[in-house]
Amino acid sequence: MKIGYARVSTEDQNLDAQRNQLLADGCGRIFEEKTPGTRGRRPALDKALAALRSGDTLVVWKLDRLGRSLKNLITILQDLESRDVRFRSISDSIDTGTSTGKLLFHMLGAIAEFEAALVSERTKIGLQAARKRGKKLGRPRCLTARQVRQAELMRTRENLSFADIALRLNVGRTTLWRAGIR
Structure with missing residues (x-):
């Protein structure tokens, strides 16, 4: 079964275009919400993910409708893969049911890992530099x-x-x- 997920960021935006695309793609159920993807809970996404069973496909109109960040997107996609659920993004032509889609998924994962390593490296360098400048790091002591x-x-x-x-x-x-x- 194809399950669709549609999201817009503000109340005054319209879900019609996404809904039409998901219906045209053959989605039997569509979960919709109007909430910013970068903050707060997304109950419709939680329900859509819970409704998916092995062999199902989660379909979105565009990749950015699903993940809050690249890391969040990869986490969701890895969860789907572990549950034998396919993923399809209509606008981005990504379908993890195809060899090309799987390759793209793994490339996204590698990029996310690389990005995380860069952030970690920059953080360590920044902390080292702060220590050299005499900056006290960590939580302040409670007792004098x-x-x-x-x-x-x-x-x-x-x-x-x-x-x-x-x-x-x-x-x-x-x-x-x-x-x-x-």
Whole structure:
């Protein structure tokens, strides 16, 4: 069975053109929604994905109607492939039921992997440069050096439990452990 998914980004846009294309392509069911693809939930897409069974085909008018990003698109397509569900994009001439469509799908996956590696590489370089400039990275410490000394004194001199010390300093017990208080 062919199941269609149509989406427009705003309420004032019209789904008619996508609906007509999906019907012309032979879709037996069409799930529609008016929501931006880059944010928020997409309940109609969730329902369409849930309705698909092995041997079915998910059909969209255009590739950008399905994924929020390349990574999101690849995730959805990999899920479909693992469930033996074909994918077809009418405007982009992509059909994972054909050899060419499968090749294109795998090329998209390789590009997404490459893009992720580049982002990771740039992030690492940026963090290194920030460290060299003396920038302190990570979450700021909850306890000052004075509070750490105070907590150590409460632990050794007053023999207070971690829970009591944490309560007095208004922090969690794990904060005390991370500060090295034993």
